[in-house]
Amino acid sequence: MPVNIKQLAQEFEKKEIGITQGHRLCPGCGAPITVKFVLMIAKHLGYEPIVGLATGCLEVSTTVFPYTAWSVPYIHNAFENVAATMSGVETAYRALKAKGRISEGKRYAFIAFAGDGGTYDIGLQALSGMLERGHKVLYVLYDNEGYMNTGNQRSGATPPGSDTTTAPVGKKLPGKIQLKKNIVEIVAAHENVYAATAVLSEPLDFFAKVEKALNFDGPSFLAVFSPCVRFWRVNEDQTVEISKLAVETKYWPLYEVERGVYRVTRKPRQFRPVEEFVKAQGRFRRLLERPDAKEIVQELQEYVDRRWERLLALEEATKDKPIR
Amino acid sequence: MPLKSWKEIPIGGVIVTPGSAREYKTGTWRVMRPILHKEKCIDCMFCWLYCPDQAIVQENAVMKGFNYDYCKGCGLCAKVCPKQAIEMRPETEFVGEEG
Amino acid sequence: MKMQKVLEKVAITGAEAVAYAMKQIEPDVVAAYPITPQTPIVEYFAKYVADGVVKTEMIPVESEHSAMSALVGAAAAGARAMTATSANGLALMHEIVYIAASYRLPIVMPVVNRALSGPLNIHCDHSDVMAERDSGWIQLFAESNQEAYDLTILAVRLAEHEAVRLPVMVNLDGFILSHGVEPVELYPDELVKKFVGEPKPYYPLLDTDHPVTWGPIDLYDYYFEHKRQQVEAMENVKKVFPEIAKEFEEMFGRRYNFVEEYKLDDADHVMIALGSTNSTIKYVVDELREEGYKVGALKIWMFRPFPKETLQRLLNGRKTVVVLDRALSFGAEAPLYEAVKSALYEVAARPLLGSYVYGLGGRDVKPEHIRKAFEDAIRGNLIADEQRYLGLRE
Numbered sequence: 001m002p003v004n005i006k007q008l009a010q011e012f013e014k015k016e017i018g019i020t021q022g023h024r025l026c027p028g029c030g031a032p033i034t035v036k037f038v039l040m041i042a043k044h045l046g047y048e049p050i051v052g053l054a055t056g057c058l059e060v061s062t063t064v065f066p067y068t069a070w071s072v073p074y075i076h077n078a079f080e081n082v083a084a085t086m087s088g089v090e091t092a093y094r095a096l097k098a099k100g101r102i103s104e105g106k107r108y109a110f111i112a113f114a115g116d117g118g119t120y121d122i123g124l125q126a127l128s129g130m131l132e133r134g135h136k137v138l139y140v141l142y143d144n145e146g147y148m149n150t151g152n153q154r155s156g157a158t159p160p161g162s163d164t165t166t167a168p169v170g171k172k173l174p175g176k177i178q179l180k181k182n183i184v185e186i187v188a189a190h191e192n193v194y195a196a197t198a199v200l201s202e203p204l205d206f207f208a209k210v211e212k213a214l215n216f217d218g219p220s221f222l223a224v225f226s227p228c229v230r231f232w233r234v235n236e237d238q239t240v241e242i243s244k245l246a247v248e249t250k251y252w253p254l255y256e257v258e259r260g261v262y263r264v265t266r267k268p269r270q271f272r273p274v275e276e277f278v279k280a281q282g283r284f285r286r287l288l289e290r291p292d293a294k295e296i297v298q299e300l301q302e303y304v305d306r307r308w309e310r311l312l313a314l315e316e317a318t319k320d321k322p323i324r
Numbered sequence: 325m326p327l328k329s330w331k332e333i334p335i336g337g338v339i340v341t342p343g344s345a346r347e348y349k350t351g352t353w354r355v356m357r358p359i360l361h362k363e364k365c366i367d368c369m370f371c372w373l374y375c376p377d378q379a380i381v382q383e384n385a386v387m388k389g390f391n392y393d394y395c396k397g398c399g400l401c402a403k404v405c406p407k408q409a410i411e412m413r414p415e416t417e418f419v420g421e422e423g
Numbered sequence: 424m425k426m427q428k429v430l431e432k433v434a435i436t437g438a439e440a441v442a443y444a445m446k447q448i449e450p451d452v453v454a455a456y457p458i459t460p461q462t463p464i465v466e467y468f469a470k471y472v473a474d475g476v477v478k479t480e481m482i483p484v485e486s487e488h489s490a491m492s493a494l495v496g497a498a499a500a501g502a503r504a505m506t507a508t509s510a511n512g513l514a515l516m517h518e519i520v521y522i523a524a525s526y527r528l529p530i531v532m533p534v535v536n537r538a539l540s541g542p543l544n545i546h547c548d549h550s551d552v553m554a555e556r557d558s559g560w561i562q563l564f565a566e567s568n569q570e571a572y573d574l575t576i577l578a579v580r581l582a583e584h585e586a587v588r589l590p591v592m593v594n595l596d597g598f599i600l601s602h603g604v605e606p607v608e609l610y611p612d613e614l615v616k617k618f619v620g621e622p623k624p625y626y627p628l629l630d631t632d633h634p635v636t637w638g639p640i641d642l643y644d645y646y647f648e649h650k651r652q653q654v655e656a657m658e659n660v661k662k663v664f665p666e667i668a669k670e671f672e673e674m675f676g677r678r679y680n681f682v683e684e685y686k687l688d689d690a691d692h693v694m695i696a697l698g699s700t701n702s703t704i705k706y707v708v709d710e711l712r713e714e715g716y717k718v719g720a721l722k723i724w725m726f727r728p729f730p731k732e733t734l735q736r737l738l739n740g741r742k743t744v745v746v747l748d749r750a751l752s753f754g755a756e757a758p759l760y761e762a763v764k765s766a767l768y769e770v771a772a773r774p775l776l777g778s779y780v781y782g783l784g785g786r787d788v789k790p791e792h793i794r795k796a797f798e799d800a801i802r803g804n805l806i807a808d809e810q811r812y813l814g815l816r817e
Contacts, residue, residue, distance in 0.1 A: 009369040009385040021394040022345030027353065028398035032376045032738040052496065062345065063639035065337060066325065069345035073628040075499050076638035078518055081492035087482055088454060088496025088504070093629060095480040095502055102501075102629050116586035126492065129485035186419050203373060229398075237399035237412075240374060330648035335588060336527035336657070337649050338626050339636035 002208060008040055016071040018042075018049055018152045021210035024061040025070035028236030030226040031115075031142045031245070033200050038140055038222070039109060041071065041210040046071075052086040054118030055079035057149040057228075058142065080122035086137045088114045109214050110137040112285035115226075116157035117147045120181050131219045132189035138213045141183065152231035156181045159251075161278070161287040161296050164231075169286035174296055179303060187221040188257035191323055194220040196256035196265075201244035205254055205265050210285035212256070225252045232300040233282020242280060249277040249303040254309055260323035271308075274301045346394075350377060354397035356412040359392050364409035371401035371410060424564035430608045437568040437600030440468030440607045441507065441533045441593070444575035446477055447615035450531075451502035451622075454482035454493040458512040459545045460597040461535040465507065487512035498528035499637045501627025503579070505530065509597060510551040512538035517555065519805075523590045524559030525653065526637060527625070529582030529702045530590040532560075532577055536698065536749075537597040538784040546785020547597040549750040559653050561591040561660055562727040564697045566683075569603040570649060571595040573677055574724075576610075579619045580667045586659040588625065594726075596699040598785065601644070610675050618674050657728040664725065682729030683722040684737065686712060690719030692800040693738060693774070695763055696747040697723050700781070700788055704747075707793040720795055731766040738763075739770040743800040746779045747793075747813075757810065764807065779806035781813035788814060 018039035027034050035058070047305045053059040053076040062069040063076065077085040090110045096102045114123060119141045130137060146164050147153035154167040154176050161175045169175040187195040194216040198206040206224075213220035225246050227239045234242055246252035247266060251274055254266040275297050278284045287293055325346065334340055365387050372380040372387070379395035381388040387409075390401075402410035435443070442464045445453065453472075455465045484490045487508050494504040508516065513534060513571045523530050538544040539551050552562060563578060565571035571593065578591040595601060626635045641649060661681075668679040685705050687693065694704050701722040711718045721737060723730075738744055745768070748757030756764065760778040767773050779796045782788045790812040799805055 006367075006385040009372050009382055013382060013384060016343070017378070018345040019378075020346055020392070022348040022350060023377070024345075024348070024350065025376065027376070027396035028400050029376050033374055036373075036378075050500075050628055050631065060640045063339070063636055064345075064348075065641040065645050066333070066339055066341075067348050068339040068342065068636035068639060069346040070636055071342040071634055073631055073634045074638075075496060075628055077492055077495050077522060081489060081519065084489035085496035086482075086504075087489070088452065088493030088498075089482045089492065089500045089628060091452050091482050092497040092500035093456075095478070095497075096500075096629065098478060098480075099451065106631065108629070108631070109456035115390055125485060126489050129489055132485070133482065158331075186771065196436035200374070216721045221381050221760075235398075237403040237415075239376075240404050272756040286355045304408075327644055328648070330651040330655075333645065333648060333652075334626070335649075335652050336625070337525065337637075337640055337641050337645075338637060340633075342634045358475070387730060 001206060005203065008044065010041055015043070018070065018072035019062065019073055020232040022067065024064065026230050027055060028229045030144070030200055030239045033239070034140065034142050034224045034226055035113060037203065037206050038210050041207050042109045042111065042214055045211060045212060045214060047107050049109045049111050050089060052076070052082045052089060054114035055080035056115035056118055056121055058113055060149060066110045079118055081126050082112045082114050082118060083123060083139060086110050087130045087133065087135045090135045090137050093285050111191065112137055112139045114139070114141055115149070116141065116143045116145060117155045120156035122248055123209065128190065131187060133223060134192060134218055136218060138220045138222065141221070143223055143224045144226045144228035146231060148228045151225050154243050157183070160300060165288045169290065174290055174292060175287055179189060184223050184257065188260070192218045192259055194218065194256070195260050197223045197252060197254055199225045199247055199252060201247065201252065203241050203264060208255060211214045231283060233285065233292045234280065245277050245280060246274045249274045251277050252307045253308060255311055256299040258322070261318045261321065264311055264315050267320050274304050345378050349393045351393045354395055354416055356397040356399055357415050357418060358395065358397070358399065358401055359411045360387065360389050361409045361411060362398055363395050364407045368406060368408055370404045370406065372402050376400065429639045430610070432606055432608050434604050434606050435568065436463065436602050436604055437571045437595045438463035438535070439467055439603065440568045440572035441575050441595065443609060445505055445570050446471045447612050448505070448576065448579055448619050449477045450479055450505040452480050452482065452494065452497040452504045453506060454484050454490045454497070456484050456487045456512060457507045458487070458509045459535055460601045461507050461512070461810055463601065464533060465524040487515045488519060491516040491523060494530050494680040495519060495523050495526060495528060497524065500629050503622040503623035504518060505532065505537065505751065507529045508535040509535040510539050511631070513551045513556060514539060520555055522559065522560045524744055525649065527588040527656070528590060529588055531575065531578045531582055531593065532590065533571070533593045533595060535601045536594050544784040548783045548785065552592060552594050553750040555592065556758060559589065560727065561589050561726055563591060563593050565593065565725060566699055566701045568607045569601055571600055571762055572607055572609070573675070573679065573731060576618060577614055577671050577679060581660065581664060583622055584663045584667065585623070586655050586663055588702035589656050589660070594698065596708055599699045610657040613736060614674060618671065621671065661730070662726050666805060679724060681725045681733045683720065683724060685720040687721060687737065689717055691717040692745070693719050693721050693741050694720045694745045694747065694797065695723060695759065697726060697759060698748065699751070700747060703788060703790055703792055707790050707797060710763060713805050729762050733769050734763060734766045738774060741774040743777065743805055744774040745779060745796050745800045745805070747796070748778065748780050749782045773805065775805045776807040779812045780810060781814050786814050
């Protein structure tokens with residue numbers, strides 16, 4: 001029986017969620033909400049979460065020595081290696097369990113949190129290694145589409161036309177030219193994984209995916225759309241609103257891939273043009289001032305349309321055809 | 325907290341006091357203050373769910389107000405409220421008041 | 424009561440000796456990536472795992488960077504963790520090598536010494552380990568396969584000692600030891616297990632009843648204090664190592680120390696080196712002794728922490744000291760020479776010093792090279808500020 005919001009509120013009125021007050025993330029940041037969602041569901045399901053973080057906003061803002069905003073076991077190692085670090089933690093668990101050196105009866109959930117820099121780019125190799133080796137770790141990507149911790153540099157997750165300091169919209173170049181990497185496809189290309197997208201504006205879909213991921217017998221991956229109010233140049237109160245718009249414009253389709261089987265989990269009856277998503281955010285303002293803005297936005301529209309059609313086709317084609 | 329010497333802290337940079345960040349009051353950052361109009365509130369708990377700073381005070385899923393020690397004033401609670409029961413007001417209006 | 428040691432003497436490579444030590448230690452987690460000339464260690468160990476000889480969980484990682492990263496996770500979780508590497512693999516780990524030391528994780532890592540690229544070279548020198556000189560790891564050096572075996576076992580106790588809690592590199596020369604067959608006395612499994620004992624985890628992550636935060640951001644308020652703690656831990660090694668070495672000797676009959684003295688008592692001329700070259704040096708010392716020269720050798724078993732006090736005690740008043748380095752420090756003095764020279768600044772009667780670099784990229788070091796350096800010393804033909812080369816075509 002899926003949990004509802006009021007039940008969660010009752011359950012966590014006094015119980016520790018795992019991330020606490022006093023963290024120093026920007027007002028309105030999406031990342032701590034993602035952590036809240038994941039940890040609450042894990043605990044609700046009876047898991048003892050052990051978290052690992054890649055270097056990034058979430059990591060530096062929650063653990064300024066001697067303060068920690070975590071009340072669950074936590075480890076941060078470096079930027080590019082959270083998947084490897086958590087591979088080690090999970091393996092240690094199996095080794096110590098086999099040798100009878102840890103207390104029986106606990107169900108651990110090994111959860112990695114990383115931004116897009118630590119996932120799409122510098123951490124991709126370690127992530128692939130973790131997935132291929134089959135470590136039972138839930139890897140949660142909070143995708144804010146750039147190196148926001150260091151002040152808005154371009155990443156493999158930055159969308160075209162977004163203004164970043166290393167791919168700025170200039171007189172000649174219209175900001176980043178390339179499309180975002182399709183990280184879910186990269187993850188899903190590993191055998192025996194569960195991969196899904198999620199947004200804060202669809203909490204029940206989000207919760208269901210966390211549950212599925214934690215109960216999956218193998219590595220799991222959740223790509224969470226995570227607005228950065230600071231560098232997306234949106235108001236601090238717009239995190240959920242922008243998330244909703246991302247789904248309604250096909251910018252962030254909600255789907256899951258379980259052992260190669262695609263399932264689109266939210267199919268809006270009608271969509272809004274991606275232009276609305278672009279216009280709602282200051283990071284595209286300079287793009288929109290350019291004479292070629294219309295073409296670039298149109299290209300993005302065609303891309304999201306084609307991707308959506310492809311997803312539906314994949315859903316149809318892979319139905320009842322799991323890899324294993 | 326007063327700074328300690330190298331002999332007084334655990335080795336390896338480990339922090340052994342979970343949730344010690346609570347000593348750091350992020351409420352001091354706040355520019356806009358959320359005010360609850362309880363008569364409009366339906367206790368849907370959306371504000372509680374989305375608050376990035378766990379600054380919504382609720383008892384048994386009944387909305388009680390805000391923890392101004394930690395509320396950074398982002399206004400997300402007001403935005404997600406389906407009944408417009410939360411109003412954001414400038415902190416300057418509350419200068420000299422408690423909390 | 425002294426344990427009765429039951430020895431098994433076998434002719435094996437250094438790689439097999441190290442892998443055998445790892446088998447007997449039976450760490451909880453091994454994460455490793457193959458690289459020449461370390462590869463046979465991983466291969467032997469993987470076979471032990473595959474055959475169910477050890478209960479160790481092995482992570483066949485996709486890079487050395489992930490090997491050390493996984494071990495940081497495993498060790499913080501409360502596991503005894505080991506790996507092995509060489510050269511470029513060690514360099515790829517570099518970032519996490521520092522993190523492992525600063526998190527005070529007692530990881531033990533045999534390093535099969537090999538020249539760092541470039542150009543690419545797979546043979547022995549010490550450029551790999553010297554690049555990690557200041558990483559905060561304890562660094563031990565083996566002269567023989569026996570020592571590689573012994574030091575790997577001993578390193579576990581040293582790393583995990585509560586006054587230390589630092590990772591240890593056990594260095595053995597690439598190919599010369601790793602692939603060279605020598606007789607090695609292997610100890611019974613139960614004695615090795617008794618010696619290493621059970622690990623005592625420090626704030627393990629898996630203890631969810633006491634949640635701790637590992638690896639916070641540590642700015643100007645405390646980073647410095649944490650570094651000072653690492654300095655202290657290194658100092659503690661100097662107190663703890665002789666105790667552990669004594670226990671090792673009681674159990675296994677072999678004596679280790681910071682350095683080994685060879686015909687040093689009355690020696691006027693002393694040669695200092697790391698690793699397998701010490702065997703060649705001892706051979707030349709014997710020859711020169713027969714010819715009537717008062718020469719001796721001082722082998723460095725422990726390079727970090729550097730046993731400065733021991734060197735001061737042993738070298739004060741000697742006529743000359745010749746230091747052999749199998750690595751360079753471009754634009755400065757070679758690493759071992761620099762350390763020895765610095766130590767001798769404080770002694771009352773400073774010897775004349777000479778610096779010799781040899782064997783880079785696996786270049787063979789022959790007795791005549793060693794003899795040449797000794798002859799320079801005997802003639803008083805040493806210049807402290809001059810770096811000389813053995814076996815190089817000028």
